[in-house]
Amino acid sequence: xxxxxxxxGELYDVCIVGSGAGGGMAAKILTEAGLKVALLEAGPDYDxxxxxxxxxxxxxxxxPRRGAGTNRAFGDFDAAYGGWEIEGEPYTRKxxxxxxxxxxxxxxxxxxxxxxxxxxxxxxxxKRRDFDGLGDNWPIGYDDVKPYYDRIxxxxxxxxxxxxxYNEPDGYFLPPPKPRLHELMIKKAATNIGIPVxxxxxxxxxxxxxxxxxxxxxxxxxxxxCSVHADFSSSTCLVKPARKTGNADVYVNAMAREVLTDKExxxxxxxxxxxxxxxxxxxxxxxxxxxxSACESARLLLNSKSSAHPNGLANSSGMVxxxxxxxTGASRGAFIPQLMDRERYNEDGVGGLHLYIPWWLDNKxxxxxxxxxxxxxxxxxxxxxxxGFGMENTNGKYPGKDGKMKAAGGYGASLKDxxxxxxxxxxxxxxxxxxxxxxxxxxxxxxxxxxxxxxxxLRFNYNWTDQEVKQAKHMQDTxxxxxHSMGGIAxxxxxxxxxxxxxxxxxxxIHEVGTTRMGNDRNTSVxxxxxxxxxxxxxxxxxxxxxxxxxxxxxxxxILALSMRASEYIIDQLKKQNI
Amino acid sequence: xxRRDSLKALAxxxxxxxxxLATSCDKKDSKNTAxxxxxxxxxxxxxxxxxxxxxxxxxxFSAAELSTITILADIIIPRDEHSGSASEAKVPEFIEFIVKxxxxxxxxxxxxxxxxxxxxxxxFKKSFAEAGKEQQIELxxxxxxxxxxxxxxxxxxxxxxxxxxxxxxxxxxxxxxxxDMAYKGNQPNxxxxxxxxxxKQYGLEYDQKTLDQCLKPEDRGKIxxxxx
Numbered sequence: 001x002x003x004x005x006x007x008x009g010e011l012y013d014v015c016i017v018g019s020g021a022g023g024g025m026a027a028k029i030l031t032e033a034g035l036k037v038a039l040l041e042a043g044p045d046y047d048x049x050x051x052x053x054x055x056x057x058x059x060x061x062x063x064p065r066r067g068a069g070t071n072r073a074f075g076d077f078d079a080a081y082g083g084w085e086i087e088g089e090p091y092t093r094k095x096x097x098x099x100x101x102x103x104x105x106x107x108x109x110x111x112x113x114x115x116x117x118x119x120x121x122x123x124x125x126x127k128r129r130d131f132d133g134l135g136d137n138w139p140i141g142y143d144d145v146k147p148y149y150d151r152i153x154x155x156x157x158x159x160x161x162x163x164x165x166y167n168e169p170d171g172y173f174l175p176p177p178k179p180r181l182h183e184l185m186i187k188k189a190a191t192n193i194g195i196p197v198x199x200x201x202x203x204x205x206x207x208x209x210x211x212x213x214x215x216x217x218x219x220x221x222x223x224x225x226c227s228v229h230a231d232f233s234s235s236t237c238l239v240k241p242a243r244k245t246g247n248a249d250v251y252v253n254a255m256a257r258e259v260l261t262d263k264e265x266x267x268x269x270x271x272x273x274x275x276x277x278x279x280x281x282x283x284x285x286x287x288x289x290x291x292x293s294a295c296e297s298a299r300l301l302l303n304s305k306s307s308a309h310p311n312g313l314a315n316s317s318g319m320v321x322x323x324x325x326x327x328t329g330a331s332r333g334a335f336i337p338q339l340m341d342r343e344r345y346n347e348d349g350v351g352g353l354h355l356y357i358p359w360w361l362d363n364k365x366x367x368x369x370x371x372x373x374x375x376x377x378x379x380x381x382x383x384x385x386x387x388g389f390g391m392e393n394t395n396g397k398y399p400g401k402d403g404k405m406k407a408a409g410g411y412g413a414s415l416k417d418x419x420x421x422x423x424x425x426x427x428x429x430x431x432x433x434x435x436x437x438x439x440x441x442x443x444x445x446x447x448x449x450x451x452x453x454x455x456x457x458l459r460f461n462y463n464w465t466d467q468e469v470k471q472a473k474h475m476q477d478t479x480x481x482x483x484h485s486m487g488g489i490a491x492x493x494x495x496x497x498x499x500x501x502x503x504x505x506x507x508x509x510i511h512e513v514g515t516t517r518m519g520n521d522r523n524t525s526v527x528x529x530x531x532x533x534x535x536x537x538x539x540x541x542x543x544x545x546x547x548x549x550x551x552x553x554x555x556x557x558x559i560l561a562l563s564m565r566a567s568e569y570i571i572d573q574l575k576k577q578n579i
Numbered sequence: 580x581x582r583r584d585s586l587k588a589l590a591x592x593x594x595x596x597x598x599x600l601a602t603s604c605d606k607k608d609s610k611n612t613a614x615x616x617x618x619x620x621x622x623x624x625x626x627x628x629x630x631x632x633x634x635x636x637x638x639x640f641s642a643a644e645l646s647t648i649t650i651l652a653d654i655i656i657p658r659d660e661h662s663g664s665a666s667e668a669k670v671p672e673f674i675e676f677i678v679k680x681x682x683x684x685x686x687x688x689x690x691x692x693x694x695x696x697x698x699x700x701x702x703f704k705k706s707f708a709e710a711g712k713e714q715q716i717e718l719x720x721x722x723x724x725x726x727x728x729x730x731x732x733x734x735x736x737x738x739x740x741x742x743x744x745x746x747x748x749x750x751x752x753x754x755x756x757x758x759d760m761a762y763k764g765n766q767p768n769x770x771x772x773x774x775x776x777x778x779k780q781y782g783l784e785y786d787q788k789t790l791d792q793c794l795k796p797e798d799r800g801k802i803x804x805x806x807x
Contacts, residue, residue: 044624055622057765060752062621064631064676067752071627081624154805161792172805175794178772184783199792206794207803215799217767343777348764382765383757385677388747392725392740407724409743411655419747420661423760 005271005280009249012038014570015270015285017256017300020109021556022542022563023291024234024242029567031247035574038283039239040254040272042292043081043105046112046235048225055079055224060384068385073102075384079225079233080104080113084507088452092459099324099443099460100507101295107252108235109293110510115352116202116222116231117375117554118158120149122167125551128434132369134467135437138548139520139529142169148561156232156560157209159350160201168358174206176354177218180347182339182378182427183355189486190357195478200356203232203557213237220381222351231351251283255453258304259288259539265308267539273453287538287570287579290516291563294545295324295443298515299458301526301541302445312445314516314533314541319526321443323514324462325550328372328433329504330472332479333491336378337398339425347380347424359552368470372433372552374478380424388419395422397489426491429482431475434552435468437514441506462506472503511555513544531566538579542566634679644692645671647708648742651695654719655746662759665750673749684741691738698735771796 013035016023027039046053055077060066063076070076073083082104091101104110123142129135146169153172160173176199179187187197204222208215213236214228222231229236242248253275260269260282269284290297298321302312312320359371395418396408406414446459476494483490495502506512519525522534531546533539542563544555551558573579623631640648652665652674665671678684695718699707703714710718722728722735723743750756772793778784785793 051620053622058621059754059757059765061754061757064635064673065680066673066677066748068677068680070680071630076621157803159794174803175798176792177770178785178789178793181773181777181781181783184773184778184785185781188783207798207801209803211802218770219765219768221765338781343774343780344761344763345774345777346763346766346768346770347773348768349770380762380764382762383748383751383760385748385752387751389744391743391747396726408726409724409740411719411723411743412657413659415743416656416659419751420760 003280005282008251008281008283009038010036012036012249012283012285013574014038014287014289015040015283016289016291017270018042018109018290018292018296018543019107019239019250020104020234020291020293020543021111021559022544023289024108024111024238025560025563026289026291026542026567027242027248028238029564030570031242031245033571035247035571037242037248038285039242039248039250040256040270040283041107041109041250041252042255042275043107043109043253045250045252046079046081046107046225048079048112048233048236049227049229053225054227056221056227057219058224060382066385074113074223077221077224077384078113079223080110081106089457090449090451091457092446092449094459094461097460097462098505098507099326099462100505101458101460101512102507102510103293103296106235107239107250108233111232111234111556112225113223114510114554114556115375116204117352117356118201118203118232118557119373119553120169120171121145121551121553121558122169124167125549125553128370128549132363134369135549136519136524139518139525144529145558145561145565148564149557152557152560152564154209156203156237157205158201158203158557159199159206161199163198165358171201173201174209176200177206177350179354180349180379182336183353183376185336185338185486186376186427186482187355190482193481193485195357195482196360197355197357200353202350202352204350204352205230206350212241216350218346218348218350220348220351254281255455256292256300257453257455259290259300259313260284261304261306261308261313261536263308265306265536267313267536275453287540287574289566289570290539290541290545291543293543294513294515294547295458297541297543297545298443299445299455301516303456309535314526314535314539316535317523317526319517319524321458321515322439322441323437323517323548324441324443324460324512325435325437325514326506327509327511327550327552327554328435328464328468328471329430329509330475330495330502331428331430332476332483332494332502333426333428334479334483334488335394335422335426335491336486336488337425338487340398341401341421342380342424344380348382349379353377366474368467368474369436370434370467370471370552372431372471372475374475375430375432376427377430378424378427391415391418391422427488429479431472431478432509432511432552432554433468433471433475434550436465437517437549438465443515460507464500464503464506469500469503472501473497476501511544511550513547513550513555516541516545517548518546519548530569531562532569540566540570634676637679638675639679639685640675640689643708644689645675647692647695647706648674650708650715651719651739651742652746652749654715655743656750662755665746668750668753668755670746670749670753673753674745677745677749684745687738687741691734691741694734694738698732769796769799
């Protein structure tokens with residue numbers, strides 16, 4: 001059988017790989033500037049308003065598994081296709097370590113899933129080495145990124161409040177929704193023990209920002225994708241307007257194989273396999289922009305070997321894949337007796353928390369570096385698979401309506417009533433913190449394993465250090481203080497040292513970054529401060545790979561800002577004929 | 580379940596195999612999944628549609644097993660003044676689907692049902708389904724209360740916990756169960772905070788700063804503008 005590689009389309013100005021936050025933003029900025037763009041996406045097209053794809057406002061009983069997470073990691077109704085395991089697309093691990101890699105193959109990528117928490121990095125977050133001597137500083141600072149954050153706030157929309165906290169910079173906010181009942185209770189309890197609680201900052205339109213997108217109607221389902229496009233996802237807020245310009249050709253189901261280069265080592269395009277016909281194609285372009293996600297972009301670079309780039313593309317430093325780091329995460333649930341027998345009302349609100357706890361302490365007085373923020377959940381949510389599980393662990397601990405204790409578990413009318421009585425009486429706390437990037441934590445190509453497209457797969461090596469473990473311990477102590485302060489009873493057993501205090505395995509928080517980090521020294525970094533490869537001037541990486549350090553903030557807003565900044569740099573450099 | 584599989588599944592030793600078989604598998608596989616959660620349109624990809632269709636076309640529980648599940652489900656969630664019973668909300672059909680969807684349930688459920696029949700046989704010389712209502716309750720009493728149950732019934736307790744979980748989830752995610760729970764959401768809404776009387780009940784209020792900062796319902800349709 002002869003294998004032929006077919007060329008698709010014209011010679012594009014730019015070929016972008018990946019349509020998530022980074023790729024979507026690049027597509028929008030570049031096409032609106034009049035550049036011809038090919039956008040490759042490894043999964044199918046997606047629009048949450050498409051009735052065939054819509055999961056918003058569906059009832060649990062419309063799914064035979066009642067929304068269970070058998071096929072989609074976050075349940076049947078979650079918008080994100082994919083998960084930590086994808087059939088035919090394995091990855092491996094090394095030295096007995098663990099890293100779990102979440103991928104979402106679809107237009108908009110992982111922006112279809114996330115909690116819309118849209119936090120700016122603060123001045124300290126770009127210069128952590130200056131404060132604790134660990135890791136490295138970014139080659140840029142808050143002032144370099146601020147103008148882009150400002151524009152993104154207005155372009156995409158984020159609610160929040162001006163708080164004047166130095167390392168939690170304010171932006172251009174939409175008004176936040178009023179707190180829910182459990183959020184008011186947590187705020188009161190936290191305030192009593194000196195922990196600040198402020199309105200959340202989520203990219204959800206509580207008010208419209210233009211005529212193209214609707215505003216939130218409070219169904220609590222942003223993770224399902226919004227049919228009126230009132231939340232941020234790259235597919236609806238970035239790729240859609242890019243397509244509107246007429247300057248974008250979007251190739252879906254296009255799994256990138258390699259970045260192509262010429263003899264001089266300049267990028268000339270991208271080769272890919274079309275998943276629908278399993279044929280090989282290539283797109284030629286003057287500039288290549290990778291935005292396939294931190295690990296996928298690193299994989300592409302490492303798989304793009306040539307005589308000019310024997311270690312993989314843009315990898316003369318050997319740093320591609322290194323400094324992989326995810327946020328830390330730990331959580332604890334609690335039962336709040338006060339919330340038994342609740343009055344029923346529609347408490348859905350927006351798709352996420354209305355309040356949160358930003359990092360509030362000084363690390364100089366603590367036994368670990370870097371901070372964390374706390375998210376919380378609770379309320380009268382829609383029942384779905386798992387609802388009511390474990391009643392035998394709860395209903396024997398608290399008096400019944402008649403004031404008498406009863407035996408745990410049970411059956412019949414009295415049990416049926418217990419489900420009603422306990423509904424909405426649990427809350428949960430989750431810490432999301434900053435880890436220390438380490439050259440020892442990395443992904444590389446597994447020399448012996450390929451995926452079903454014949455593309456060599458990633459192999460991970462990742463260990464948490466004492467810093468992260470101690471941070472998780474602090475989170476657990478804080479959760480208990482908060483729970484105690486609000487008169488609640490913590491669920492289950494407090495995870496101890498043997499379980500790393502409940503510290504999630506790396507990759508579980510889905511904030512992994514750092515694999516193609518930026519820097520001024522080409523020997524210790526892959527990209528320069530404009531997300532441009534040191535080795536290949538017409539190659540850019542605009543996903544989380546560029547991050548030098550993660551902060552305790554969700555990375556999306558910063559990916560967007562850096563991608564916008566890099567895209568405008570590309571336009572400028574093309575004009576000046578520098579690339 | 581065919582006769583040979585039943586025999587394999589039985590690991591009962593001295594108990595009369597014939598007695599159990601006579602009551603469990605003689606009705607042959609029936610269409611017990613008739614209209615159980617027929618896969619609706621809920622945003623499936625092509626691959627996911629195939630997965631659902633395949634699961635729907637398979638049968639796991641025998642008719643006898645499913646009738647025991649039905650009896651247990653209705654003991655766990657009976658009809659009361661608010662809503663119907665578990666079986667009226669098609670909980671057994673949900674359980675049939677979920678054990679195919681999540682095969683880790685299959686062995687504990689099948690084995691648990693068998694444990695129950697053997698226990699019933701020992702106590703009443705009848706399978707659980709054949710035992711009288713009072714006898715069924717007598718047996719359930721032995722396994723429904725984990726902290727009181729005798730150690731020799733621990734396997735039954737574990738099975739009953741699983742049955743309780745699946746029954747509760749199946750019921751309260753059904754249309755009838757959601758209505759019983761009085762969940763009010765999953766529809767376009769105008770969230771304007773916790774109702775006043777609820778705030779009062781808990782001694783809480785929105786402070787002036789919060790009221791000033793938060794969204795006002797009348798602004799919901801107005802395009803946001805900023806000073807700079």
